[in-house]
Amino acid sequence: MDFNKIDLDNLKEESLDSVSGLERRNFLKMGLMITGLFAGGKILSVVSKVDEVFASTVNFAEQYPYKPHYSMVIREGLCIDCQRCMVACHKTNNVPEYGWRTKILEKITPDAIGRKRGFMPILCNQCNNPPCVRACPTRASYKDQRNGIVRIDSKKCIGCKACMLACPYDARYFNEEKHAVDKCDFCYESRLSKGKKLTACAAVCPTGARIFGDISDPNNVVYKMVHQIEREVWVLRPAVGTKPNVFYMKATNPSPWALRRQPDVR
Amino acid sequence: MARISDERAARWGYTGVAALRNSKKQLAFMVILVMIALWGYAVGMHGKIVGYRDVYSVTREIPWGMLIAGYIFCVVTSTGLCLVSCVGHVFGYEPYMPIAKRSVFLAIVFMLCGFSIIFFDIENPFRMAIWNVISPNFASNMWWMGTLYGLYLVALCVEYYFLLEQNHSFSRAAGFMGVLFGVAAHSNLGGIFGMLYGRQEWYGPYMPIYFIVSAMMSGGAAIIFFTCLARLINPEILDQKQERAINAVRQLTIMLICVIIFFTIWKVLCGIVVPEKYIAIHAFLIGKYAPLFWIGEVLLGFLIPLVFLTISKGVNYKLMFWGSGLMVIGIFFMRYNLVLEGEVVPGFAGLHVMEYPDLLNYAPSFHEVAIVLAGVSMTIFGFMFGEKVFNGHQFQKHEVVPAGAFICPGCGGIHYLKEGETHDEAERRHHKLSFRAPK
Numbered sequence: 001m002d003f004n005k006i007d008l009d010n011l012k013e014e015s016l017d018s019v020s021g022l023e024r025r026n027f028l029k030m031g032l033m034i035t036g037l038f039a040g041g042k043i044l045s046v047v048s049k050v051d052e053v054f055a056s057t058v059n060f061a062e063q064y065p066y067k068p069h070y071s072m073v074i075r076e077g078l079c080i081d082c083q084r085c086m087v088a089c090h091k092t093n094n095v096p097e098y099g100w101r102t103k104i105l106e107k108i109t110p111d112a113i114g115r116k117r118g119f120m121p122i123l124c125n126q127c128n129n130p131p132c133v134r135a136c137p138t139r140a141s142y143k144d145q146r147n148g149i150v151r152i153d154s155k156k157c158i159g160c161k162a163c164m165l166a167c168p169y170d171a172r173y174f175n176e177e178k179h180a181v182d183k184c185d186f187c188y189e190s191r192l193s194k195g196k197k198l199t200a201c202a203a204v205c206p207t208g209a210r211i212f213g214d215i216s217d218p219n220n221v222v223y224k225m226v227h228q229i230e231r232e233v234w235v236l237r238p239a240v241g242t243k244p245n246v247f248y249m250k251a252t253n254p255s256p257w258a259l260r261r262q263p264d265v266r
Numbered sequence: 267m268a269r270i271s272d273e274r275a276a277r278w279g280y281t282g283v284a285a286l287r288n289s290k291k292q293l294a295f296m297v298i299l300v301m302i303a304l305w306g307y308a309v310g311m312h313g314k315i316v317g318y319r320d321v322y323s324v325t326r327e328i329p330w331g332m333l334i335a336g337y338i339f340c341v342v343t344s345t346g347l348c349l350v351s352c353v354g355h356v357f358g359y360e361p362y363m364p365i366a367k368r369s370v371f372l373a374i375v376f377m378l379c380g381f382s383i384i385f386f387d388i389e390n391p392f393r394m395a396i397w398n399v400i401s402p403n404f405a406s407n408m409w410w411m412g413t414l415y416g417l418y419l420v421a422l423c424v425e426y427y428f429l430l431e432q433n434h435s436f437s438r439a440a441g442f443m444g445v446l447f448g449v450a451a452h453s454n455l456g457g458i459f460g461m462l463y464g465r466q467e468w469y470g471p472y473m474p475i476y477f478i479v480s481a482m483m484s485g486g487a488a489i490i491f492f493t494c495l496a497r498l499i500n501p502e503i504l505d506q507k508q509e510r511a512i513n514a515v516r517q518l519t520i521m522l523i524c525v526i527i528f529f530t531i532w533k534v535l536c537g538i539v540v541p542e543k544y545i546a547i548h549a550f551l552i553g554k555y556a557p558l559f560w561i562g563e564v565l566l567g568f569l570i571p572l573v574f575l576t577i578s579k580g581v582n583y584k585l586m587f588w589g590s591g592l593m594v595i596g597i598f599f600m601r602y603n604l605v606l607e608g609e610v611v612p613g614f615a616g617l618h619v620m621e622y623p624d625l626l627n628y629a630p631s632f633h634e635v636a637i638v639l640a641g642v643s644m645t646i647f648g649f650m651f652g653e654k655v656f657n658g659h660q661f662q663k664h665e666v667v668p669a670g671a672f673i674c675p676g677c678g679g680i681h682y683l684k685e686g687e688t689h690d691e692a693e694r695r696h697h698k699l700s701f702r703a704p705k
Contacts, residue, residue, distance in 0.1 A: 098319065099326070103621065105614070105617065105619040105620070105621050105622070106619060106620045106621065107617065107618065107619045107620065108620065120617070120619065122614075131462060131463055131464045134403075134405050134406060134461075135406055135407070135408060135458070135462070136403055136406055136408070137394075137398060137402070137403055137406045137408035137409035137412060138393075138394070138397035138398055138401045138402070138403060138409070139401045139402070139403045140397070140401075155393070156393070156397045156401055157389075157390065157393070158388055158389070158390050158391070158393045158394040158397060158398070159388050159389020159390045159393075160387075160388050160389075160394075160408060161324075161329040161330060161389075162406075162408045162458065164326060164329040165329055165330055165462060165465070165608075165609070166462050166464055166465075167464060167613075168464030168465075168613045169464075169613060169614075170326065170327060170612065170613055170614065170622075172326065173326040174318075174319065174326070174329075174389065176317045176319055179389060179390055180390075237464075237613065240463055240464050241463060242463075242464070
């Protein structure tokens with residue numbers, strides 16, 4: 001039998017390098033969708049989230065999915081545990097005494113030189129890939145497409161508490177008065193929807209430990225704080241893959257923007 | 267209530283509610299069971315009225331407690347009963363056929379009791395009926411689980427009806443749908459845990475797989491346990507076919523216990539190497555939850571049943587009764603541990619802050635225990651009621667077998683022979699197994 005001679009110089013490359021990223025992604029997507037059909041919807045969310053990949057703290061996002069894209073920066077070292085934010089939150093959002101939407105954690109490091117106590121405010125991280133929204137059977141928890149806030153439609157909440165189980169940040173509690181799960185909504189219902197610019201906690205914070213704003217706006221203070229490489233910015237439990245919108249950074253001195261208390265109107 | 271004609275009653279093996287009065291002792295026991303159940307449900311209603319927060323020991327950190335464990339226990343057993351019994355009357359393996367009627371009946375009972383338990387865990391069960399339908403979240407395992415379990419229950423009821431009617435084509439089709447819905451629903455229940463990417467202890471494909479295999483194990487245990495109980499109620503029900511079936515189920519159950527032991531060993535080994543999982547695994551191995559694991563899960567759930575079922579050789583019913591009975595209790599602990607182990611370590615444990623300890627406490631409250639007790643009592647009552655009213659789920663007693671017919675050794679119904687057909691061929695034709703005669 002006659003074989004054609006192999007022309008090694010002009011051989012078309014078939015290695016993985018010649019496959020474009022787009023091609024690869026499309027192939028993976030197709031595979032995920034087919035698997036999704038058989039997996040009874042379990043994979044659906046994985047597919048739908050592919051396009052919403054969002055800034056980690058290392059790589060800045062080129063584009064934020066929401067406009068405005070509300071976000072908060074917590075400057076850890078500035079928190080003095082005065083708890084005014086907690087009081088304001090309870091008052092503004094009618095949070096019952098047994099629950100909380102925001103809280104200040106206290107950490108003591110006895111071996112540290114100098115300052116030994118540190119405070120860390122926590123609240124709902126308004127994740128871009130929220131496990132709670134995926135877990136909710138009735139879409140009572142949802143991601144508000146206008147501003148990226150994870151909100152709750154109380155009348156739809158059946159009280160299965162799957163979202164409380166799903167949340168890696170312990171941000172949810174069951175509100176007996178509302179007969180629904182309740183959580184921080186960046187004061188959307190109580191303040192932002194009424195024209196106010198700041199959340200209650202950010203507005204009362206005397207040291208500027210909580211800075212609230214629109215991260216999709218390059219002129220916004222939050223954008224400026226996150227999009228820099230001089231100070232480290234991090235999110236809580238990044239390995240979980242929730243893509244939080246609450247960022248943390250260390251600050252013991254006033255920020256480069258000389259910001260103590262965040263003005264309500266900017 | 268619609269009256270059941272005599273002919274139909276004979277076909278169903280239905281002996282009427284009057285049969286409940288046959289034994290005063292058993293009737294008294296059933297009345298006690300119903301009273302316990304009513305008391306438990308009343309306690310649950312009290313909790314519903316005053317608010318769960320005050321009466322359950324679940325918290326925002328541990329939102330799922332004993333009630334969810336009880337619900338999982340019931341639905342796991344239900345799925346298992348369906349899966350094990352379908353080996354016979356759906357997939358045509360003859361030794362398993364005689365257990366079908368009791369298993370499917372019990373699967374329905376377990377399912378309803380599971381629903382009755384979760385009714386008291388869900389805060390707004392009535393909202394669920396509306397919003398599950400008009401605002402479904404197709405990405406939610408919870409939604410799929412609820413919906414598929416609903417379909418599963420319907421399929422089981424249809425299957426049971428046609429089993430009573432001895433219409434094996436339809437019962438088989440419905441049974442097949444039951445298996446499909448059951449597996450899909452149950453793996454979604456596992457998926458609720460397995461797809462919580464915020465919970466290290468559960469996240470991964472392990473949970474759905476584990477749920478299905480352990481469901482079959484639970485089903486096997488339940489079939490053996492309840493058949494042994496049925497024998498206590500009416501010793502006559504154990505004929506040769508039943509004995510053979512129980513032995514077959516026993517062998518399967520032994521194998522499944524071994525599989526689950528294998529699963530558990532690897533869960534522990536993998537948990538030890540990850541710091542986040544280690545806290546929980548440590549708590550269950552040598553920490554404060556260790557008795558739940560070693561006594562509840564390992565001893566009652568695995569070791570005792572493994573030994574008892576093996577040395578019973580399928581003929582010692584006393585050993586099988588104790589083995590499977592303790593196993594059912596052990597399986598409850600397994601579910602309880604499973605729910606708890608993913609929750610006892612708070613998400614912020616790694617931060618070592620004062621507000622979150624490394625390990626959380628949970629012990630069920632009086633209300634939670636009462637509701638689970640009510641569900642269990644209701645299950646046993648349902649079982650006894652079925653045994654009595656459906657005459658031990660026996661097949662129709664055929665006083666006179668018509669000419670050209672015979673009693674099927676598999677299903678107990680009357681099969682008619684076609685011309686030139688052997689019994690075996692008639693049976694295969696009747697059960698749509700295969701038209702080819704074995705060589």
